[in-house]
Amino acid sequence: MNARLVWFRSDLRTHDNTALSEAAAQGPVIAVFLRCLEQWQQHGHGANKLDFWGRGVAALREDLAGLNIPLLHRDIDRFDAAPEALLAIAREHGACALHFNAEYPLDEQRRDAAVISGLESAGLTVHAHRDAVAFTPGELLTGQGDYYSVFTPFAKAWHRQLDGNRLALRNAPAPQPRLPVDSDPLPPLPRLDDSPIDGRHWPAGQSAAADRLERFLRYRGRHYRDQRDFPAVRGTSELSPYLALGMMSHRQCLQAVMGENGGQLADGDAGLTAWVSELIWREFYQHIVVGFPRVCQHRAFQQHTEALAWRDDEAGFTAWCEGRTGYPLVDAAMRQLVQTGWMHNRLRMVTAMFLTKHLLIDWRRGERFFLRHLIDGEFAANNGGWQWAASTGTDAAPYFRIFNPTTQSTRFDPQADFITEFVPELSSVPVKKRHAPVSDLLDSAAYPPPIVDHRAARARALDAFKALKD
DNA sequence: CTAGCATTGGA
DNA sequence: CCAATGCTA
Numbered sequence: 001m002n003a004r005l006v007w008f009r010s011d012l013r014t015h016d017n018t019a020l021s022e023a024a025a026q027g028p029v030i031a032v033f034l035r036c037l038e039q040w041q042q043h044g045h046g047a048n049k050l051d052f053w054g055r056g057v058a059a060l061r062e063d064l065a066g067l068n069i070p071l072l073h074r075d076i077d078r079f080d081a082a083p084e085a086l087l088a089i090a091r092e093h094g095a096c097a098l099h100f101n102a103e104y105p106l107d108e109q110r111r112d113a114a115v116i117s118g119l120e121s122a123g124l125t126v127h128a129h130r131d132a133v134a135f136t137p138g139e140l141l142t143g144q145g146d147y148y149s150v151f152t153p154f155a156k157a158w159h160r161q162l163d164g165n166r167l168a169l170r171n172a173p174a175p176q177p178r179l180p181v182d183s184d185p186l187p188p189l190p191r192l193d194d195s196p197i198d199g200r201h202w203p204a205g206q207s208a209a210a211d212r213l214e215r216f217l218r219y220r221g222r223h224y225r226d227q228r229d230f231p232a233v234r235g236t237s238e239l240s241p242y243l244a245l246g247m248m249s250h251r252q253c254l255q256a257v258m259g260e261n262g263g264q265l266a267d268g269d270a271g272l273t274a275w276v277s278e279l280i281w282r283e284f285y286q287h288i289v290v291g292f293p294r295v296c297q298h299r300a301f302q303q304h305t306e307a308l309a310w311r312d313d314e315a316g317f318t319a320w321c322e323g324r325t326g327y328p329l330v331d332a333a334m335r336q337l338v339q340t341g342w343m344h345n346r347l348r349m350v351t352a353m354f355l356t357k358h359l360l361i362d363w364r365r366g367e368r369f370f371l372r373h374l375i376d377g378e379f380a381a382n383n384g385g386w387q388w389a390a391s392t393g394t395d396a397a398p399y400f401r402i403f404n405p406t407t408q409s410t411r412f413d414p415q416a417d418f419i420t421e422f423v424p425e426l427s428s429v430p431v432k433k434r435h436a437p438v439s440d441l442l443d444s445a446a447y448p449p450p451i452v453d454h455r456a457a458r459a460r461a462l463d464a465f466k467a468l469k470d
Numbered sequence: 471c472t473a474g475c476a477t478t479g480g481a
Numbered sequence: 482c483c484a485a486t487g488c489t490a
Contacts, residue, residue: 142480150479152484229486349486398477401487
């Protein structure tokens with residue numbers, strides 16, 4: 001019947017999906033999803049992300065059913081089984097072509113290269129589409145022909161070279177004639193080491209994502225710049241889980257911004273343009289993993305920082321993971337992560353800086369812990385953020401820039417509302433002292449004293465980075 | 471509140 | 482020469 005397979009990965013939507021639209025324009029479509037639980041867990045994804053992934057596939061299956069597109073579901077343990085699995089499906093259904101949207105981390109690129117060669121040598125045509133980014137990595141380069149390694153010039157080039165076509169939306173295809181192929185039932189998520197958090201705050205699927213985008217832009221987008229740094233305020237979009245699994249495209253976000261902002265992205269409302277900038281950060285890190293694939297192999301972007309003498313401190317790491325460092329904002333943030341599967345962006349910087357600078361613990365341990373708990377865990381953004389905080393990454397954060405967790409607390413949680421929500425044992429401490437409780441208040445609050453002294457820890461981190469220069 | 475810290479990429 | 486999600490004195 002000459003069907004075309006569309007392999008869904010982290011693009012779990014029917015609207016504005018490049019591969020789906022391109023395939024459907026050429027013939028009947030059969031959708032495929034390959035669940036790679038062993039590989040994903042090896043990559044560090046935890047129960048929250050895997051649960052959201054599964055719910056997203058279920059939502060996609062329903063959306064596809066409305067278009068008469070069957071969804072075939074296969075479990076493969078690892079990426080290297082993908083070519084064989086796809087080839088078997090293609091042969092079973094007489095498919096002539098495979099379409100998918102490109103993914104950029106190294107393991108995913110290798111998987112896709114193997115799929116392309118495997119299927120092409122079997123006589124199928126394979127189409128890898130640009131979808132998750134406005135520019136294919138490599139399209140935006142410096143005057144020297146290098147990948148950008150600093151965000152600001154990257155973002156300027158992104159705006160300068162953008163044209164309307166790159167953000168044009170593609171409608172979901174019209175319903176196709178029914179095929180003699182049934183959708184597979186979806187298997188449940190097997191028992192994992194951790195249980196997923198209650199997912200009701202994060203309904204999966206493209207319609208939930210669209211609702212959230214609309215509400216964000218209607219009520220909060222214009223306040224984004226001024227409110228995004230206050231964790232007690234829901235000033236951010238909370239769209240990251242949807243972007244990570246492609247339940248929403250960056251184009252849908254940017255088109256919606258333009259609709260609110262007189263057709264502009266770079267100028268206009270300062271709140272909206274600040275949010276656009278954050279979307280460009282996501283694309284920046286997608287380009288980084290292609291331009292500097294070592295970051296996908298547990299290595300630092302700044303190669304000289306590989307020599308840094310990270311501390312071996314199990315007790316410190318455990319205290320950080322469990323939210324009992326004695327720094328209330330850090331602890332509240334870590335408890336938010338573990339209890340809710342999500343952490344406010346400002347706090348990701350604060351906690352990452354605390355682990356890597358105050359505790360001088362290897363950023364890779366924090367990166368992995370985040371990925372295990374985050375419902376929005378995504379390699380490029382997570383790695384980029386961690387390396388930024390650790391001063392091993394892009395954008396040359398001067399190594400002497402070390403967040404003072406108490407200053408961050410008084411500035412971004414002035415009433416200690418966020419601290420009090422997640423560290424309720426401090427409720428008995430006067431609000432002004434909740435940022436850094438003094439010792440005589442701690443006993444009654446059953447809250448630990450700081451595990452490190454800020455001044456001493458800062459000096460230790462500065463020394464460790466200075467030593468790299470010698 | 472301002473200056474000093476003192477790195478780095480990129481136009 | 483500017484910019485970078487800052488801190489300390």
